[in-house]
Amino acid sequence: MKFDFLTSTLVLANIANAAILPQAALSLENEIETMETYLGLLGPSEISELPLVNSTELQALITHEALFARAEKLYEIAGHSNKSYGHPTRVIGSKGHWATIGYIEHELKKLHGYYNVTTQPFKAFMSEIFSFNATIDDEVPKSLVEMDMSPPTPKKAPVYGELFLVSNSGCTDDDYANVTGKIAFVKRGECAFGDKAQLAAKYGALAAIIYNNEPGEIRGTLGVPPEGVKVASAVGINKEEGDKYAKLLSEGQTLKASVQVDSYVGPITTVNVIAETNHGDPDNVVMLGAHSDSVAAGPGINDDGSGTISLLEVAKQLTNYRVENKVRFAFWAAEEEGLLGSNYYADNLTPGENEKIRLFMDYDMMASPNYEYEVYDANNVDNPKGSEELKNLYIDYYTSLGLNYTLIPFDGRSDYVGFIEHGIPGGGIAAGAEKDNAENGEVLDRCYHQLCDDISNIAWDAFLINTQLIAHSVATYGASLKDFPVRVNTTDVNALSFAYRGDKLIF
Incomplete structure (x- = not known):
């Protein structure tokens, strides 16, 4: 049977109905895998003929029109939950979230076999x-x-x-x-x-x-x-x-x-979606992630639909190039319940898998309406070596465009935590949540965790710039890790003290 988005939505809706029964959910999830057949797959020879990824060229392929179209689709998807919740939402366990997962998988698997796309089921509380x-x-x-x-x-x-x-x-x-x-x-x-x-x-x-x-x-x-x-x-x-x-x-x-x-x-069963390039050095993995779920109160188009959209669009445009290092995109579930998906992933890496991940970049809330360009204030003393280099990559990018940036605490509020705790360098950017903008005194995201976090809650200029920055980060490290610190071969959990350690003010 040819797999399409409608098929995925219907099957995943059945999973949603069976979400509290893990075995039923996994059986239906496996059913999706048997449906997917795509023609025109890229082989090693075709990929080797592609040009090496170039930051300037990759950024140029990121457009406002593509971001807007994906935001409209994601809001439509959130509407699958209207009957059960009375409003659009993509909270884990909802039809809106299962349809989001179906959309992510469909968009990645139609890219001519450029990525190996897998799902990672885990138990969570909603x-x-x-x-x-x-x-x-x-x-x-x-x-x-x-x-x-x-x-x-x-x-x-x-x-x-x-x-x-x-x-x-x-x-x-x-x-x-x-x-x-x-x-x-x-x-x-x-x-x-x-x-x-x-x-x-x-x-x-x-x-x-x-x-x-x-x-x-x-x-x-x-x-x-x-x-x-x-x-x-x-x-x-x-x-x-x-x-x-x-x-x-x-x-x-x-x-x-x-x-x-x-x-x-x-308890329910939900899934992370992982997409990794089928080429590139498997011993040097460049990893980045965003979360696929929203809170129950609303559709989460900024939090973190914006990160999901950015990753999908960068992943799509990356298929025009080859990379020297494997690039791995992650779409985490259950972030809003306390970073459950990303922590589950990091906690279950074998020592060998852990040490192959050279860095992790977190992209949560890229388009807050009253945005500031926020960079996590990571360093190489308190955090794994390489975290400071990530911070400087973002700072240099904003500075090159003549944009002001704001350093924000690297305090455990998002999905980088599990990686940092397991010795993997981390960093990321954001556009802001509930705090006030230092310049105008207004809250950065007036619809944070609310029903009004819809398409009207997006700053399109910041969304485009931040997505192009994500493309820059992927192109930079996908092409070369020559100047990036070598991983320390340890998977010991760091004795770090995070101010929040969990989703959005867990303290």
Whole structure:
């Protein structure tokens, strides 16, 4: 049977319906492989006749029109979830995400056999927050937000109790003395949101309200708890409101509170998609990635549809050239649940596979509407040797175009983490999420993790420049690694301390 996008969507929709049954999902995934037949495959002789990849030429093939067409397609794909979710989304487990995977596979496998395309199934936890609410002193906090991966309150109904100010940052058992039967009020920082919610549950709190320790809205996930560990339902509020209530509590006032969460948290099987050139030095792999999923709240056309689109378009145009070093494109699943797909991939590399990867480049959110050109501030002292060279590649590119750039913390917020922790040099760029633009004071992505993250939420000028920069990075290292530091032959996990270590403010 000839494989086409409609076929893939229908088959992957069936996988979505079977997502909680791993064996059924894998059986249907294998069924896709038997459907795919493409003619006109490129053989070794045809590839050897192609010109060596050239950065200037490859960049010139990246066009606004192609990016726009892919963004329209991805938004259409997100609409597969309308019936189940009531709005477009590409969250893992949804028909929109399975259709995204089908689209990625189809687009890569039709490129005349230039790539070896595989899928890597893994088990993940997904979360959908249907509704949430909280009150403090009979008022709903204005900055109230949900916490991804929060379990529901009992019977999905509100719980009521006295608000209890947790000591310090709520990261040790002693901080939760006397919280039983109360609602924990805990400051963000020092340990993960999930650790705080687990400790609150351990000592009998009815629920938890986490408030920010720095300006701005709080966003995050409780992550996947260890098996058998209880987790308190949790919501979040910003620093301004949090400090106000913390002050009242510290002065001895009694505040009544309530928390209500209606959610689903459970296991599913999902997949990473990996595409590697069928030529090039297999002992020197240039790797880059973006995540294929969105949050449940919206279609995720910027986060990280933009990265997915950029990689697909660069992968397509790269087929006009040959490379000296293998190039491996990765499309991670379950990033929004805590970087699960990329960490699973990195954790399961054999020592030999690990040492062949010379570098990993992360591309998450390329087109934020109020963008800044962000470069991860990596170095060769705290990070694997070569990370600083990646940073300088991006800086040099922006500088060559006369563009301002902003160094941002290399703090564990995206899919480079698993690679860095396993000794693989890493770096990347972004256009910004929830923080304010230093120049105009407006939030970089006003639709971050929201329903309005659609085609109207894209800065096309930044999208084009960043995708051309991705092409530049692939062309540079795909052609030669002569001046790039040699890998240190160790797969030991580095003793690194990340400020976030997980998706989007996991602390």
